Amino acid sequence: MEHLRERHWWGRRHDHDLALREAVLKAIRERGPLPARAFEGRGRPGEMWGWKPAKRILEDLFELVVCGRQGFQRLYDLPERVITRRYLEALTPSEEEFRRGYALRAVQGRGALTEAGVAEHCRFRGGGRGIRPHVDALVAEGLVRRLPVEDGGPPVVVPAEAELDGGAPAGGVLLSPFDNLLWDRAFVERVFGFRHAIEVYKPAPQRVYGYYVLPFLLGDRFAGRADLKADRAEGVLRVRAFHVEPGVWRTRSLEEAFERALARLARSLGLEPKPATP
Numbered sequence: 001m002e003h004l005r006e007r008h009w010w011g012r013r014h015d016h017d018l019a020l021r022e023a024v025l026k027a028i029r030e031r032g033p034l035p036a037r038a039f040e041g042r043g044r045p046g047e048m049w050g051w052k053p054a055k056r057i058l059e060d061l062f063e064l065v066v067c068g069r070q071g072f073q074r075l076y077d078l079p080e081r082v083i084t085r086r087y088l089e090a091l092t093p094s095e096e097e098f099r100r101g102y103a104l105r106a107v108q109g110r111g112a113l114t115e116a117g118v119a120e121h122c123r124f125r126g127g128g129r130g131i132r133p134h135v136d137a138l139v140a141e142g143l144v145r146r147l148p149v150e151d152g153g154p155p156v157v158v159p160a161e162a163e164l165d166g167g168a169p170a171g172g173v174l175l176s177p178f179d180n181l182l183w184d185r186a187f188v189e190r191v192f193g194f195r196h197a198i199e200v201y202k203p204a205p206q207r208v209y210g211y212y213v214l215p216f217l218l219g220d221r222f223a224g225r226a227d228l229k230a231d232r233a234e235g236v237l238r239v240r241a242f243h244v245e246p247g248v249w250r251t252r253s254l255e256e257a258f259e260r261a262l263a264r265l266a267r268s269l270g271l272e273p274k275p276a277t278p
Contacts, residue, residue: 001062002092008060016057024057028064028076035073099124100134107144110180112156117184128154153190172218172257174226174265182215194222194245209243214265216242218257223248226258228265236274237266 028034039054051059058064058076067077079088093101099122106121107113113121115128115135124131135157138144146155147164158164175181182188182196189195196215199207210227217223227240242258244250259275266273 005062016060017053020053021057021061024054025061025063028078032081033067033075033077035070035075037073096134096137099131100137103131103134104138104143107138107157108159110183111162112147112158113184114154114156114187116154117187118157120184149191151190170219172216172223172261174214174216174228174261177212177214181217192222210241216258216261218254221245221248223254224258226262230269230271231274232271234274235271237262237269237271238274239276241276 024039027038031038036052036055036058039052039058041052041054058074063078064076065079065082066074067082068075102122102124103118106118110117110121115131118135119125119127119131122131135144135146138157139146142160144157145160145162146157148155177196177198177200185196194215197208198213199209200212204211209225212229213225213227215222215225222245224242224244226242229238229240231238239262244254248254259273262273262275
């Protein structure tokens with residue numbers, strides 16, 4: 001927040017209309033939580049996201065916080081009406097304390113990360129080299145440890161108390177394409193030999209596997225990719241296609257594991273599984 005006080009995360013300086021800024025703050029003080037649609041205006045042609053001036057102010061100001069939603073729109077309010085006083089009055093950590101604490105949270109949350117993966121998780125500039133002194137400090141404090149990887153590449157950082165038994169989990173699971181296991185694509189390819197791609201943003205002719213594809217993790221390997229669609233009108237979770245990974249045999253046990261994973265996912269969505277017609 002200190003870094004972004006004067007400049008937005010994509011580099012543009014905050015260049016707000018001061019009169020509009022005060023009008024936005026005054027409206028929220030007097031009327032309570034408000035969405036962007038409560039303010040007039042239009043976005044600049046060709047500008048990223050097409051935000052109108054009031055929306056840019058709502059997103060940029062640290063005098064405001066998001067307190068909820070109305071549909072898809074955020075509701076903005078004053079911090080003192082949303083956040084407990086003891087947190088508002090807490091001391092701001094130093095740069096080193098912040099980076100060290102955030103790095104520890106990344107490792108605790110994801111289990112095993114390279115230093116480059118820690119930096120990417122935290123969106124810290126400088127990559128693995130920049131985060132290394134902070135990992136060194138965490139190692140010295142006994143909070144994390146480094147483990148070598150058999151391929152001789154960069155080690156992984158794990159929580160100090162982590163117990164690695166080498167056992168693969170039983171059964172299979174369909175992962176969201178945005179699952180945090182897949183965030184560090186280079187590491188996923190290094191460990192699993194699996195090249196992950198999110199094709200939802202590509203034009204249809206350029207897609208290889210489908211629109212919204214879920215990787216299928218079976219034991220300790222990625223065995224396939226499923227192109228799924230939640231058909232709410234029909235009440236079913238449709239399998240548009242299931243692609244088996246190279247080197248994986250399409251056996252009956254694989255099919256059964258996939259069907260069980262599909263059924264679990266369908267239940268969580270309140271739908272019935274609908275496999276693709278052969």
